[in-house]
Each structure stands twice: as structure tokens, then as C-alpha cells.
Amino acid sequence: MKIAQLKELLDAELLTHDESLLDHEVYNACCSDMMSDVLAFVKDQGVLLTGLVNAQVIRTASMMDMVCVVFVRNKMPTEEMIRLAEECDIVVMKAHYRAYEACGKLYTSGLVARGKNS
Amino acid sequence: MAENVVFHFDIDGEDFSSAGGASVTVKKKLRQLGIDSEQIRRVAIAMYEGEINMVIHASGGTADVIVSDHEITIVLADHGPGIPDVSLAMQEGYSTARDHIRSLGFGAGMGLPNMKKYTDSMKIETELGRGTTITMTVNIT
Numbered sequence: 001m002k003i004a005q006l007k008e009l010l011d012a013e014l015l016t017h018d019e020s021l022l023d024h025e026v027y028n029a030c031c032s033d034m035m036s037d038v039l040a041f042v043k044d045q046g047v048l049l050t051g052l053v054n055a056q057v058i059r060t061a062s063m064m065d066m067v068c069v070v071f072v073r074n075k076m077p078t079e080e081m082i083r084l085a086e087e088c089d090i091v092v093m094k095a096h097y098r099a100y101e102a103c104g105k106l107y108t109s110g111l112v113a114r115g116k117n118s
Numbered sequence: 119m120a121e122n123v124v125f126h127f128d129i130d131g132e133d134f135s136s137a138g139g140a141s142v143t144v145k146k147k148l149r150q151l152g153i154d155s156e157q158i159r160r161v162a163i164a165m166y167e168g169e170i171n172m173v174i175h176a177s178g179g180t181a182d183v184i185v186s187d188h189e190i191t192i193v194l195a196d197h198g199p200g201i202p203d204v205s206l207a208m209q210e211g212y213s214t215a216r217d218h219i220r221s222l223g224f225g226a227g228m229g230l231p232n233m234k235k236y237t238d239s240m241k242i243e244t245e246l247g248r249g250t251t252i253t254m255t256v257n258i259t
Contacts, residue, residue: 034224034228036225036227039166039167039232040235056134059141059166065159
């Protein structure tokens with residue numbers, strides 16, 4: 001699934017500036033407010049959905065080579081977080097859905113974390 | 119690589135928001151050295167968890183990364199309180215972090231287990247009241 005499609009499915013607002021990154025594919029998704037749980041999950045080109053707002057969310061996504069972070073419940077990251085994400089070529093969005101609903105929408109649309117080659 | 123490449127960092131224990139900066143730098147440097155991306159990710163995650171631990175539990179410390187032809191060694195040293203029961207600390211889910219740390223997204227009891235999981239070897243030397251040194255290696259294949 002392309003990040004652009006994910007954005008549309010979640011009716012999300014793009015917060016980083018490079019729209020060309022929306023063309024990147026995501027193959028996996030992970031949803032958590034606990035970053036150590038996220039760090040236990042290694043998959044290529046994933047998206048992180050979270051309700052936690054601090055700079056460690058972006059650093060965690062960067063360590064995991066994730067390509068997109070979606071803040072649920074319309075949580076707004078700081079300018080510093082957006083700048084950090086842009087340095088790492090990570091797309092940042094916010095969506096009004098709760099985490100459970102956002103995950104459901106992505107899962108039923110085919111983002112089922114089956115791996116890069118499936 | 120003719121000689122080992124060494125990176126040294128002082129980890130600031132006062133500022134949680136900047137924690138992880140050394141790991142981000144190491145990730146970039148290893149990429150410049152042409153290390154395989156999967157091995158870079160393993161080093162970066164293990165070091166990042168260690169950095170966060172040093173900030174949470176030990177008011178900072180030092181991090182050294184040594185890159186040789188056959189392995190990457192990460193040495194994290196602090197002068198914190200030490201770990202009273204290492205085998206308990208290695209259990210997934212066991213944590214002594216305070217609630218405000220959990221509200222920041224850490225303290226889930228996955229730090230040390232993740233560090234072990236992503237490295238080829240991990241040694242913990244700890245002394246109560248004196249500090250902890252963790253040495254991890256990731257093989258370069």
C-alpha cells in the first residue's frame with residue numbers, strides 16, 4: 001500500500017512537507033504507545049500508529065527504518081518532531097480516528113503485515 | 119578496513135528528549151562505512167535501548183562503538199545504581215522504571231531483552247552503587 005493510499009483511508013493530514021514520499025510503499029504496520037514494544041518489532045518499511053507525542057517516537061521509527069508515523073486522535077507533534085522526521089525522510093501525519101479504528105481501517109484494506117514479498 | 123573505527127559519545131542524563139542522539143549518529147556513520155543495513159539496524163536498536171536505559175536509570179554515561187573487520191562492539195558504561203538482579207532484569211516485561219517514564223513510552227521491561235535479541239553477544243558487568251557496563255557485539259558477515 002502506498003503512503004498516499006494510507007493517508008486517504010485515514011483521512012489524515014500530512015504534517016511533513018515532502019509530498020514525493022507519499023509515493024513510498026508500506027508493507028507493515030505497528031500500533032503502540034510503548035516504544036520498547038515497537039523496538040521489538042522489526043519489519044521493513046513499516047508505518048507506526050501511536051497516540052504518544054514526544055521526540056522518541058520519531059527516533060524509534062528512525063531506528064526501525066519505518067517510513068511513516070501516524071498520530072491518532074488528532075494528536076499534534078511539535079515542530080521539532082516534524083523537523084527530526086524530515087531529516088530521516090519519515091512521513092508524519094495526524095488522523096482523527098482512535099488507534100483501534102485506524103488499525104481496523106488499514107487491516108481491512110489489506111495492510112496485514114504479511115511481509116515485503118507477499 | 120585496515121584499522122578499527124571508534125566513535126565515543128557522552129550521554130546526557132538530564133535531557134530525555136535528546137536521548138537517542140548518539141544512536142542516530144552511529145546509524146549514519148555505519149551507513150557511510152558501507153555496513154549492511156540489517157546489521158546497522160540491529161546495532162542502532164540495541165544502542166538506542168541502552169542509551170534510553172542510561173538516561174532513565176543512571177543519569178547518563180558514555181557510549182563507545184568500535185567497528186572492526188568482523189564485528190561492531192558497543193560499550194555502554196554508567197555510574198548509576200547498578201542492577202540488583204540481572205536475571206530478573208533480563209525478563210521481558212520486568213521494569214523498575216517509574217510511572218512518568220512509562221508515560222514517555224519507555225519502561226515496558228523490554229530494554230535489556232531487546233538489546234540481547236538484536237546482538238550476537240551481550241555481557242553485563244554491574245556493581246551496586248558503582249555502575250553498570252554493558253558490552254554488546256554484532257557480527258559483520
